[in-house]
Amino acid sequence: MTTTPTPTPAPASAPAAPLLTVRNLVKEFPIRSSGLFRKQVGVVQAVSGISFDIAPGETLGLVGESGCGKSTTSRAVLHLQPATSGTVVFDGVDLTTVGKNDLRRLRRDMQLVFQDPFASLDPRITVNEIIAEPLRIHGLYGEKDAGRDKVKELMATVGLKPEHGNRYPHEFSGGQRQRIGIARALALRPKLLVLDEPVSALDVSIQAGVINLLEELQDELGLAYLFVAHDLSVVRHIADRVAVMYLGKIVELGPRDQLFDHPQHPYTQALISAIPIPDPRRERTRQRILLQGDVPSPANPPSGCRFRTRCPKFQTLTSEQQHKCINEEPLLVGRGPGGMATSDDAVHKAACHYAESVQLL
Amino acid sequence: MNPEHSDNAGATAYPPAPGFGGGPPPETVLSVKDLTVTFPSDDGPVQAVRGVSYDLHAGEVLGIVGESGSGKSVSSMAVMGLLPKTARTAGSVRFRDRELLGLTEKEMTGIRGRQIAMIFQDPMTSLNPVYKIGWQLAEAVLAHHDVTKAVARKRALELLEIVGIPSPDKRIDQYPHEFSGGMRQRVVIAIAMANDPDVIIADEPTTALDVTVQAQVLEALRAAQQETGAAMVLITHDLGVVAGQADRVLVMYAGKPVEIGPIDGIYYHPRMPYTVGLLGSLPRLDQRSQEKLTPIPGTPPSVVNLPPGCPFAPRCPLRTDICLQSEPALLPALGADHEAACHHSDQLTGEGAMDIFSTDPNAAPGERPDAEPGLPPTGPGTGPGIEPGSPAAGPSTEPGTAPGSPSAGPGTEPGADPQNGAAQ
Numbered sequence: 001m002t003t004t005p006t007p008t009p010a011p012a013s014a015p016a017a018p019l020l021t022v023r024n025l026v027k028e029f030p031i032r033s034s035g036l037f038r039k040q041v042g043v044v045q046a047v048s049g050i051s052f053d054i055a056p057g058e059t060l061g062l063v064g065e066s067g068c069g070k071s072t073t074s075r076a077v078l079h080l081q082p083a084t085s086g087t088v089v090f091d092g093v094d095l096t097t098v099g100k101n102d103l104r105r106l107r108r109d110m111q112l113v114f115q116d117p118f119a120s121l122d123p124r125i126t127v128n129e130i131i132a133e134p135l136r137i138h139g140l141y142g143e144k145d146a147g148r149d150k151v152k153e154l155m156a157t158v159g160l161k162p163e164h165g166n167r168y169p170h171e172f173s174g175g176q177r178q179r180i181g182i183a184r185a186l187a188l189r190p191k192l193l194v195l196d197e198p199v200s201a202l203d204v205s206i207q208a209g210v211i212n213l214l215e216e217l218q219d220e221l222g223l224a225y226l227f228v229a230h231d232l233s234v235v236r237h238i239a240d241r242v243a244v245m246y247l248g249k250i251v252e253l254g255p256r257d258q259l260f261d262h263p264q265h266p267y268t269q270a271l272i273s274a275i276p277i278p279d280p281r282r283e284r285t286r287q288r289i290l291l292q293g294d295v296p297s298p299a300n301p302p303s304g305c306r307f308r309t310r311c312p313k314f315q316t317l318t319s320e321q322q323h324k325c326i327n328e329e330p331l332l333v334g335r336g337p338g339g340m341a342t343s344d345d346a347v348h349k350a351a352c353h354y355a356e357s358v359q360l361l
Numbered sequence: 362m363n364p365e366h367s368d369n370a371g372a373t374a375y376p377p378a379p380g381f382g383g384g385p386p387p388e389t390v391l392s393v394k395d396l397t398v399t400f401p402s403d404d405g406p407v408q409a410v411r412g413v414s415y416d417l418h419a420g421e422v423l424g425i426v427g428e429s430g431s432g433k434s435v436s437s438m439a440v441m442g443l444l445p446k447t448a449r450t451a452g453s454v455r456f457r458d459r460e461l462l463g464l465t466e467k468e469m470t471g472i473r474g475r476q477i478a479m480i481f482q483d484p485m486t487s488l489n490p491v492y493k494i495g496w497q498l499a500e501a502v503l504a505h506h507d508v509t510k511a512v513a514r515k516r517a518l519e520l521l522e523i524v525g526i527p528s529p530d531k532r533i534d535q536y537p538h539e540f541s542g543g544m545r546q547r548v549v550i551a552i553a554m555a556n557d558p559d560v561i562i563a564d565e566p567t568t569a570l571d572v573t574v575q576a577q578v579l580e581a582l583r584a585a586q587q588e589t590g591a592a593m594v595l596i597t598h599d600l601g602v603v604a605g606q607a608d609r610v611l612v613m614y615a616g617k618p619v620e621i622g623p624i625d626g627i628y629y630h631p632r633m634p635y636t637v638g639l640l641g642s643l644p645r646l647d648q649r650s651q652e653k654l655t656p657i658p659g660t661p662p663s664v665v666n667l668p669p670g671c672p673f674a675p676r677c678p679l680r681t682d683i684c685l686q687s688e689p690a691l692l693p694a695l696g697a698d699h700e701a702a703c704h705h706s707d708q709l710t711g712e713g714a715m716d717i718f719s720t721d722p723n724a725a726p727g728e729r730p731d732a733e734p735g736l737p738p739t740g741p742g743t744g745p746g747i748e749p750g751s752p753a754a755g756p757s758t759e760p761g762t763a764p765g766s767p768s769a770g771p772g773t774e775p776g777a778d779p780q781n782g783a784a785q
Binding site: 175203208209233234236257261270271274275279281283284288290291292361 | 541544625642646647654660
């Protein structure tokens, strides 16, 4: 039996400078009228002021349901869709103010792996060319032989046969294509890899291989991952810390085991209780917290706590307590007994006035 | 669990699944025997379903699991008679005492919706966007019952109530686009139960939905099943969903059932290496384990021109010569009601995926991570087996290659052919 060495979790007080620091990130999209001039009639806040850090070599899992803003966050972090406000500091440089040329240089150190291994690879060029492309763009391909060797080495790193480099993407299965996407992302030896649902398009037996590969690469290359996913089981397996998003905000952030074993925010609790576990006996006796209704529109979010319209906890509160949920936005801070806000720089934070840790698993 | 939390309105604990161990054998409502479905293609016939047999008992939930392309959806479409005309279907599908294969379209229409109802994955394509929800529900009622429109509408309201649509009297006059994905799927469930069917076939009913919505829809599905007393076939790739819903499970691989049995038997005592591998490759929400997952090497075979032998053999760590020569039949493996299609299912007693599959991406599939002396790599009477770790141990299985799979492209080396591996 092989056991992987645990990737060093980020120290609580993070004495080492974080690789990525995101502060009060906001991303708005305009709502336009359907008329000729497509006049702007409103704005959707897809991401409404979120903050987090990623330490070198650490994996931060970003989870949430569709429309919660997790993919928008990943694109804003890479400055592919510039943030509306807030700061994204990568390796000591603020991406929101940096010039075009500097940004290009910084992009070497931060790469993206997409969800769909079929749409993210150019079907008309060979795998060798796909992987060589970032090297060429950044002028690192070198002499013909040197470049080819680099590509071969990358293919071997992700578990592909280098002699298959002359094939086209359609000749590979989904799992192999995802490996090609990873090899391309690794070509420039980045420090941060943003993985946007990297395994959700794959069958489970294939998915496990790609997850193992990502873990091995992290150990070997000391990569930091921002792992965006909706599958909490995968995140529990791979992440060091987890951030849970709801309607554009982080509602809970904490070390993986603390967050899964003692979730504090009612949304996290509902999410964890809703994930089916492949264990019939446990599944039959488990408690489900069923949420009522649907996610409200981000164009018109509820006042105060955004989760209150669906919150099971909210129903149990007295009207005086509910008043606080309706009028006062809960901050993402450490929470003591009774949901009292404690320290601002706690390891495990929850954005709920009445946060209470619960054991569900 | 916090006591204050446990009695809140939104919390529901699932009752234990009904057991089928004791008592008289339940009535069989749907009986599928040797069902095969073949599609013509440029590369030769595609054998999407290669002999599926199962009995569905009244009131039970049968989960059909498998990966993409395993034939789980096609076999159910064949039961409903919904395959395109080019498909060639053979075998037998009996609903109670009536043979369904070979019925005319008109005869089939009388059965669909009335006796057997279906719920599809994508609720947007099963609902008609230009008609109001109430009209579509009433249509389903009117199709099989000679009642007035007012009665049908009243029934439609009841149905929306059962599946948990809030303020149904307002919602009934809305169009599908005014509903969210989870709500739409609940409307589809309501339509499926409109005529009190005996069988409901649900094909990936929650796959397109978020987890919290999935939980709501599964609850609605459960309510629909309890209300109608229907037996249900639940097709899904999610082993977690099946664990919570099904009484029995059928595991499909390459168009054939490879294991069928009671839910607990399949999950706790799997007797087919594919099932073991599938369960082992799942990351678990409820485990702190830092151990590696155990992927199944290779990829599923293409069902065009399948080589002889067990279709799982190229990926199987227990493979021996016999596996490459003859395809194992589905035989009782753990009691009469738990059947597995594996020549070596007797070796799989209490072993987890970690014991038989290697987590090392560079290991050959024939290589067992810990060859226990008590467990010879070859089954009894199977001739000289492939030595674990020997060069002849079959396809080279860096994850980059797909042994024996045409999807690996035209350049698959001869060494990656399981038959060549055996011939050496």
